Amino acid sequence: MGIREGIFLTKLEELINWGRKGALWPLAFATACCGIEMMAAAASRYDFDRFGVIFRNTPRQCDLLIMCGTISRKMAPIIKRLWEQMPDPKWAIAIGSCAISGNIFQTYSTLRGLDCIVPVDVYVPGCAPKPEAFYEALILLQKKIKRDRPIVVGEERECST
Amino acid sequence: MLYIREELLELLKEEFKDELKETKLFRGEVSITVSKSSLLDFMAFLKHNENFLMDMLVDLTAVDFPDREPRFVVVYHLRSLTFKHNLRVKCWAENDELPSVINLWKSADWTEREVYEMFGIKFTGRELKKLLLPQKYPYFPLRKDFPLEGKEEPCEVWDWE
Amino acid sequence: MEKERADLILNMGPQHPSTHGVLRLVLELKGEKIVGADSIIGYVHRGVEKLAENRKYMQILPVFDRVDYVSANTNELGFVLAVEKLLGIEDKVPRRAQFLRVIMAELTRISSHLIWLGTHALELGAMSVFLYAFREREKVLDLFEEIAGGRLHTGYMRIGGVAADATEKFLEELNEFLELFPLKLDEYEDLLSENRIWLSRTKGVGIIDKETAINWGITGPTLRAAGCDYDVRKYYPYCVYGEIDFKVPVYHNGDVYDRYKVRMDEMRESVKIIKECLSKMPQGPVQIEDTTVILPPKEEVYNTMVGLIQHFELVIHGLTPPKGEVYAAVEGPRGELGYYIVSDGTNKPYRLRIRPPSLINISILPELLKGHYVADVISIIGSLDPLMGEVDR
Numbered sequence: 001m002g003i004r005e006g007i008f009l010t011k012l013e014e015l016i017n018w019g020r021k022g023a024l025w026p027l028a029f030a031t032a033c034c035g036i037e038m039m040a041a042a043a044s045r046y047d048f049d050r051f052g053v054i055f056r057n058t059p060r061q062c063d064l065l066i067m068c069g070t071i072s073r074k075m076a077p078i079i080k081r082l083w084e085q086m087p088d089p090k091w092a093i094a095i096g097s098c099a100i101s102g103n104i105f106q107t108y109s110t111l112r113g114l115d116c117i118v119p120v121d122v123y124v125p126g127c128a129p130k131p132e133a134f135y136e137a138l139i140l141l142q143k144k145i146k147r148d149r150p151i152v153v154g155e156e157r158e159c160s161t
Numbered sequence: 162m163l164y165i166r167e168e169l170l171e172l173l174k175e176e177f178k179d180e181l182k183e184t185k186l187f188r189g190e191v192s193i194t195v196s197k198s199s200l201l202d203f204m205a206f207l208k209h210n211e212n213f214l215m216d217m218l219v220d221l222t223a224v225d226f227p228d229r230e231p232r233f234v235v236v237y238h239l240r241s242l243t244f245k246h247n248l249r250v251k252c253w254a255e256n257d258e259l260p261s262v263i264n265l266w267k268s269a270d271w272t273e274r275e276v277y278e279m280f281g282i283k284f285t286g287r288e289l290k291k292l293l294l295p296q297k298y299p300y301f302p303l304r305k306d307f308p309l310e311g312k313e314e315p316c317e318v319w320d321w322e
Numbered sequence: 323m324e325k326e327r328a329d330l331i332l333n334m335g336p337q338h339p340s341t342h343g344v345l346r347l348v349l350e351l352k353g354e355k356i357v358g359a360d361s362i363i364g365y366v367h368r369g370v371e372k373l374a375e376n377r378k379y380m381q382i383l384p385v386f387d388r389v390d391y392v393s394a395n396t397n398e399l400g401f402v403l404a405v406e407k408l409l410g411i412e413d414k415v416p417r418r419a420q421f422l423r424v425i426m427a428e429l430t431r432i433s434s435h436l437i438w439l440g441t442h443a444l445e446l447g448a449m450s451v452f453l454y455a456f457r458e459r460e461k462v463l464d465l466f467e468e469i470a471g472g473r474l475h476t477g478y479m480r481i482g483g484v485a486a487d488a489t490e491k492f493l494e495e496l497n498e499f500l501e502l503f504p505l506k507l508d509e510y511e512d513l514l515s516e517n518r519i520w521l522s523r524t525k526g527v528g529i530i531d532k533e534t535a536i537n538w539g540i541t542g543p544t545l546r547a548a549g550c551d552y553d554v555r556k557y558y559p560y561c562v563y564g565e566i567d568f569k570v571p572v573y574h575n576g577d578v579y580d581r582y583k584v585r586m587d588e589m590r591e592s593v594k595i596i597k598e599c600l601s602k603m604p605q606g607p608v609q610i611e612d613t614t615v616i617l618p619p620k621e622e623v624y625n626t627m628v629g630l631i632q633h634f635e636l637v638i639h640g641l642t643p644p645k646g647e648v649y650a651a652v653e654g655p656r657g658e659l660g661y662y663i664v665s666d667g668t669n670k671p672y673r674l675r676i677r678p679p680s681l682i683n684i685s686i687l688p689e690l691l692k693g694h695y696v697a698d699v700i701s702i703i704g705s706l707d708p709l710m711g712e713v714d715r
Contacts, residue, residue, distance in 0.1 A: 029337055031344055031366050032711050033391035036437070036474060043456035057339040073319045074295055075344065075365045078336055104385060107369030108302055108311025109294070128474050162558045162651070187646045188407055216536050220677040224664055236662070238649060242536060242550065245557055249649070268539025271685040293364035293714055302372055309376050
């Protein structure tokens, strides 16, 4: 319809959402066991690079926090600081039972889940979840980003993410 | 696992007479309880005497018996790599204090710090700092009267230090 | 030796791409040279020892998978051997179960050393080795999933045997893996062992000599690279290691390169151990006959009254060892993993202490790092192979 002349029609929101979901850059951050499954998900057999996912080492360049592993109370202020260092728009995925609710480690030094400190978008149950579960989380997050509305004209509204 | 032979145990009994409070054999393992005043001499004898040559301190830990007085017993596991024999040495910590064996075996460095922070036993002759918990943490978790879920503590305890 | 005055204090914080988890180092630098170092740990402290005092023996067994999370089977094996020693049933465990335990322990050693190789090489710049090592490791995880049901946390060991017998498919795939793996190891050595960059980053760096290592309580490949041949499988054999003929690689320089060579040779020896086990393994049961210690088979539980009652008692009340204390150790991929259990005659342990090899290995870091450059810190930490879940428990 217009492709031959190099013109295509879409909504601006869909274009922005397509750009954001196709290139999610997570922070390479792992505390405990689920981190090994994250490394396996990024390695040869289950390759994360084909989703546009590149692991970055500094939070200033990331837009996704994949929290893998048990959160101890000593580590919680540091995760909060990392989350605040990440620029908007940002999302968080909580991987594994320990990041959802504390799992079997209901002791004096663990935090009962990531959503005590950070607003979480996708929860992945399992101990440790297989790398295929990581794919499902990523695809669910992409669907969530697709329905997002980053631009609203004529209304006072806070940032959508 | 090989523990010291009968003759060597008799040698220790002759050398130290009533400093050795108790000797126990269970499932092939030899445990000796010594008094606090002779602990350093006993350990130095075990390390330097040519029948024993215990050059490796495998582990250092403590057990809490709240009904007894004194309450804590510190357990040392010693090994000789030349003769391949082991020995378990126990010592009751009167006044919650014991002399440190760090000048004999450097592996006591971090293990004594951990016993200090988990039980509250002080080791004299060295500087003590907490190892796994934050420096301001007010309780001693592995004591029997501390509940599993933990007690209330102020939030500043877990801050960055 | 008096300490030089430091120009800069640098924090290699818990979130860092190359510190193998959440290890925090505070380095005092003069230029690029380190004049003082301090390490702060405890960022994954989960209170496992306190948790063990509140759970029964069978209930606490799966938690040890998660303490040293890349070598789950060796952790469980250590605990199971300690409890069996306490109960006095070490000789009654069936032979087939002992051989299966050894096979799983050696496969775990291969899996753990492949993670070490991948991450160590990645941090020093060799990215393709990371991808190759994880490709082989996926085959080992497929084997674990076939026999035990779980990739990472297998839950395979039981007090008195193992969970399930090896199937035909498992034995077939295991034989294929054993044919293929030594060739892949040759590929990795081709890429790294004579590489000029690898040699200049690892030779002469982080030297620990034999007396220092023994004094600091270091065990495992770090000690064997320093010249001492201490290996728990040879000094105090457990399971059927006494009947298997294998070598323990020992090198003498004590630097990062020698620790790399020790671990590569250990992977080859593991392949030989598994082949010998497969040829010597007899047929038979894989669990002890005593139902006060292990659950009865499902046919009896569903069909007979006696089986149901025994199952009920074991799950609700649990096994009760006699009063006493034991210490049992296994050779984990990182060193000697020991369990010290004090029992007071009830169904829960009175005190359970895990002797963590990684904690005692990295306690030498503040001393060792003085005089090195910042870039050497990465090589040294990678070669000591700490696992923070085990350091902090």
